[in-house]
Amino acid sequence: MNAPGTARQLAAGLLRSAPLLSIVVPTFNERDNIAPLVDRLHDSLRGLDWEVVFVDDDSPDGTAEAVREIAAVDTRVRCLQRIGRRGLSSACIEGMLSSSAPYLAVMDGDLQHDERLLPAMLLALQGEPLDVVVGSRYVEGGGLGTFGAHRIAISRLATRVSHLVVPATLRDPMSGFFAIRRDAFMGCVRQLSAMGFKILVDLFASSPRPLRFRELPFTFRERIAGQSKLDTQVAWDYGMLLLDKLVGHVVPVRFIAFSLIGSLGVLVHLVVLGLLFRALGADFVASQLSATLVAMVFNFALNNRITYRDRQLHGLRWVRGLASFMAACSVGALANVGMAAWLYQHEQGWLLAALAGILVGAVWNYAITAVYTWGRARP
Ligand code: GDD
Numbered sequence: 001m002n003a004p005g006t007a008r009q010l011a012a013g014l015l016r017s018a019p020l021l022s023i024v025v026p027t028f029n030e031r032d033n034i035a036p037l038v039d040r041l042h043d044s045l046r047g048l049d050w051e052v053v054f055v056d057d058d059s060p061d062g063t064a065e066a067v068r069e070i071a072a073v074d075t076r077v078r079c080l081q082r083i084g085r086r087g088l089s090s091a092c093i094e095g096m097l098s099s100s101a102p103y104l105a106v107m108d109g110d111l112q113h114d115e116r117l118l119p120a121m122l123l124a125l126q127g128e129p130l131d132v133v134v135g136s137r138y139v140e141g142g143g144l145g146t147f148g149a150h151r152i153a154i155s156r157l158a159t160r161v162s163h164l165v166v167p168a169t170l171r172d173p174m175s176g177f178f179a180i181r182r183d184a185f186m187g188c189v190r191q192l193s194a195m196g197f198k199i200l201v202d203l204f205a206s207s208p209r210p211l212r213f214r215e216l217p218f219t220f221r222e223r224i225a226g227q228s229k230l231d232t233q234v235a236w237d238y239g240m241l242l243l244d245k246l247v248g249h250v251v252p253v254r255f256i257a258f259s260l261i262g263s264l265g266v267l268v269h270l271v272v273l274g275l276l277f278r279a280l281g282a283d284f285v286a287s288q289l290s291a292t293l294v295a296m297v298f299n300f301a302l303n304n305r306i307t308y309r310d311r312q313l314h315g316l317r318w319v320r321g322l323a324s325f326m327a328a329c330s331v332g333a334l335a336n337v338g339m340a341a342w343l344y345q346h347e348q349g350w351l352l353a354a355l356a357g358i359l360v361g362a363v364w365n366y367a368i369t370a371v372y373t374w375g376r377a378r379p
């Protein structure tokens with residue numbers, strides 16, 4: 001592997017070896033936090049061999065430029081800019097993959113994580129039989145800082161639910177601040193779901209062998225510059241991550257989301273039908289037809305917004321998407337009825353026949369719209 005003379009060149013200082021520790025920092029609109037964070041890393045990691053990799057999702061505030069400006073004069077700093085992509089977990093994963101260091105750390109770019117913990121994390125990984133060291137708010141000595149009561153409650157609930165897929169002894173699986181051995185990371189990188197915000201949950205739930213871990217306390221600091229990117233969508237993404245870990249090897253989570261929205265569509269259908277037929281006394285067939293159309297538009301809009309958020313259709317494409325969705329679902333309805341009728345004729349009982357018909361219709365709708373409505377690559 002060594003090119004001839006590499007060791008000599010390294011010794012002569014002509015080449016630089018990979019650092020011991022890469023700190024991966026996902027960023028989105030954190031321009032004003034970059035320089036202070038790099039300064040703090042220099043202070044805290046004095047005497048250690050480290051680098052920091054900022055993974056920026058093309059922030060409109062010019063975060064990537066701010067990083068490159070520093071990187072131009074500081075070889076410890078690198079910028080990985082992703083274009084047309086969003087996602088905290090996937091940013092962390094790609095940042096770690098861009099590094100050759102034997103030890104990796106992940107921390108936020110908004111100064112809320114305490115960089116002074118990094119040397120202790122590294123030391124623990126080097127000196128103890130551990131795979132991961134977690135910066136934890138929930139062990140003795142750690143804390144939530146100025147978290148509001150509302151966020152504390154949400155964080156605790158999310159932590160409790162996480163124990164479906166991560167060891168119950170891990171107190172702060174929601175932490176986005178940790179260090180991990182490269183081999184432990186590489187051991188599960190292909191199994192990661194890479195969805196949403198919770199990369200640590202993903203790592204613990206994806207590793208083929210239990211990760212040996214320790215938690216070190218830190219107090220979550222207040223954000224000074226910039227804004228949190230936490231929104232309601234984060235909760236949905238978290239649910240999808242947990243589902244993917246629990247059942248993703250059997251059923252794609254997108255199909256689950258699609259089916260959940262489909263069931264909501266049934267409710268919408270019944271409400272519209274009830275309104276038109278029962279309340280307004282309209283003709284049954286006309287009411288049923290209207291309810292079907294409303295439910296289809298509802299299902300399409302919601303799937304576009306949630307199930308396929310990463311490839312959302314807008315404008316004219318939205319209209320075209322709706323048309324292909326309705327066409328696909330109409331055929332799906334025929335498949336549904338055909339299947340149910342066939343089973344019923346073969347003495348299978350009405351409930352089983354109906355459920356089988358619904359399943360066939362749902363799978364058809366999902367498969368066809370995945371390809372024809374949301375599938376084509378678009379800029
Ligand atoms: N590249 C990239 N892409 N970075 C992102 C994205 C994204 O889509 N969304 C957020 N980030 C970056 C932010 O710029 C910040 O550096 C970091 O990820 C955390 O985002 P915040 O918006 O500040 O999150 P938070 O403070 O609400 O959440 C933090 O606390 C959680 C614990 O409650 C994060 O540390 C989480 O990882 C942590 O789990």
Ligand code: MN
Pocket residue numbers: 108110112223228
């Ligand atoms: Mn934050």
